[in-house]
Amino acid sequence: LQSLLRSRFTLATGLRNFSVCTAFSARNRFIPRTPPVVQKTGRGPQDGQRIARRRRDLPTWRDYDPEIGIPLPSGELDQATITEIFGPDMHCDDGNHILRLMHYRRLSGSLIDIGVDFPRESGISPEMATKALEYIRTLDPAFDENEAGAAWAESEIMKVEQQYMARAERLGIYKRTDDSQADDSQSSAGSSNIYGESALDQLRKANKARWMEEDRKKEEAKKQQEAERVSALKAEAKDNNPEVETKEETGKIFSPFDEIALAQPTQKAWLEPVERKPWVKYYEEQATIIKDNKIPNLSTLRRLGPSALVLLAVLAGCWMLEETYNPPPRSARMFPDVPPAIATLGAITAINLAVFIAWRIPPLWRTMNKTFQVTAAYPFAIGTLGAQFSHQSFRHLFVNMVMLWPFGWILHDDVGRGTFLAVYLACGTVGTYGSLAFNVLAKRWMNYSFGSSTAVIGTMAAACLVRANNNVTVLGYEIPDITGLTVLGMIAGLEILRAWRGKNTKIDYPGHLSGLATGVLAGFYVRSKTPATLMTRKEFTSVQSEESAD
Known part of the structure; x- marks a missing residue:
């Protein structure tokens, strides 16, 4: 496990260093030696906050299905454009589908891992995917694919780490510590680093915080919907039987019609699934x-x-x-x-x-x-x-x-x-x-x-x-x-x-x-x-x- 994580982290770090070195050499070649002239745009701090808020509200590549892809900024292309990109044998719907898939791989960073390979059953050849990628690069040439690939590698490392940790917890080999202790240990370890916190660490923490916030909002929305449904049922029962009052006690649910109380279960049963034998799985x-x-x-x-x-x-x-x-x-x-x-x-x-x-x-x-x-x-x-x-x-x-x-x-x-x-x-x-x-x-x-x-x-x-x-x-x-x-x-x-x-x-x-x-x-x-x-x-x-x- 350690060797696997170390190798994948080395790959992600190398990609990040490569992107940084490339950007640095580009600045040395094309940026003039004279100090740049700063022009005032007339925008204050509040305008910048509003722009950042709008950018956060926009959908990201995580909001799309990798099997469907991400639509192009210009929308679906017509048959003439598809023919110009892929040739006369490509249908309009198939060409737009390939473009969406490659657009997803480029924005998510999975292009560095998967490349232009598709399953043989999909009917998409590497030549088709390469033509689609070349066209997408012309739409946004300033997009940094190396940085996206580094972020993708970091997220894959986190997934593997979480899978092994969850398996270790399930087998009883590892016991998760409290969040407070983990945060303290991370903060102390981070403060001991003389180089400071890396960009990948910041990205990982930001993504983790955003995912936790999304999960919390989904859970709150689910609880709110359940509460509204229960209140609607109570109101309907009260309208049908105004003389009967509903009772509420902890752990019990009373029917407004016949005063029957249903107690919550005190024990939870778990049925262990029976796995198929290896020879049955083979067939x-x-x-x-x-x-x-x-x-x-x-x-x-x-x-x-x-x-x-x-x-x-x-x-x-x-x-x-x-x-x-x-x-x-x-x-x-x-x-x-x-x-x-x-x-x-x-x-x-x-x-x-x-x-x-x-x-x-x-x-x-x-x-x-x-x-x-x-x-x-x-x-x-x-x-x-x-x-x-x-x-x-x-x-x-x-x-x-x-x-x-x-x-x-x-x-x-x-x-x-x-x-x-x-x-x-x-x-x-x-x-x-x-x-x-x-x-x-x-x-x-x-x-x-x-x-x-x-x-x-x-x-x-x-x-x-x-x-x-x-x-x-x-x-x-x-x-x-x-x-x-x-x-x-x-x-x-x-x-x-x-x-x-x-x-x-x-x-x-x-x-x-x-x-x-x-x-x-x-x-x-x-x-x-x-x-x-x-x-x-x-x-x-x-x-x-x-x-x-x-």
Whole structure:
């Protein structure tokens, strides 16, 4: 620790000496030997105090985010100026963004530490940053970058020192002394220095005092807001119940309505966080696709194009499956005594359960992130198909499977295994892609989607539309006076109402509505291929291709 602090302090001191020597040599070269003529400006001490006060009130580089930068004094530049600085390939918004970032680095002094290097994912090359820096230097050539760099180095030294001191205090190795003792020791040490207090020490003390004052003001403002809120609540309660008086005691809060006192807690509990094991942390880091929490600079076509190709391939495969599937004979089935609908739904449930278990295995996390979910920031095309089999909570899996079995059983018995699987996969894939497209176009980069709800709701819609004029049968029990079209209207109305209200933001409404629309289209397609006599019967005659083959 001492060697680290000594090396960083040596760097800061060397920069300060370099800036001082440079300024001294400049004065020797350009300042004339004759005494300068002092002109009276007519300003008194009060004018100087007002100017200094206005300068202190102006925002500094600490008031800005280093990821956004500091705006230029002249404001945003137009496209012609950006082209003159960077060339014809630079967009106006990107060029202004680079200028703001370099302006922040120059004013804060971090230019001496970071330079013109940016992460590769940002798309900013050192040549772009150098051109931006050269332009910014022309705006304020008198700015001392060496002095700003020395101040930056000093602040970094203070941060490292505070981190190590806080860690030592937390481990019980170091005990902080009183502020009065620390101030006395610093003053005595400062007075023993024959060279006096350095400019860096003065800057450090001034910054520390300013930060403490800002923290104190924020704390006072927070207390004031809390007091105003409590007083407003008391006034409202008194207006509603003028006969009841509120009581105040130390450590207790009395309700003005039922005289119930709530005592302040006497003890504070602290739950020690459980850290992940090192091998789990390793796989967690490996599974992270976006390392620096920055949105990749990808176009809309790059995000949606590959997934669209996968969607078209899946739809083509579903059409071929529906047209060419022939049920196997009874002797070729793995479970000949199990009805075909139960076998198919059981296989789908087993696949979803296997993916649910795979999410609990850390070495598979990276593969799961790429294959079984879709994120708008950096989507993988194969996730458009795999996301409909993915669940990370048992409740999510249980609800979807409970909704799938009754309606999937109906659709499977009516249209057969090939058509049922085609409808299920098509609804799930289209629903996932619809969710991805909505999040990309709305620039909701952190939204991600997974789950079989898109396929399930599409299957429900297709089953209801196939039996639009017939009663719905759930697990062998017929529901009287409720046709499939009625159930479809209830499902669609509920989804549209929930999406319009939008209270539960965790539900993928775009995916649900896309899957629902696909199920409706699939239902119309199946009805167009089914004889009309079957659609008008009181009891819908099941196709059950598998059973007839058996």
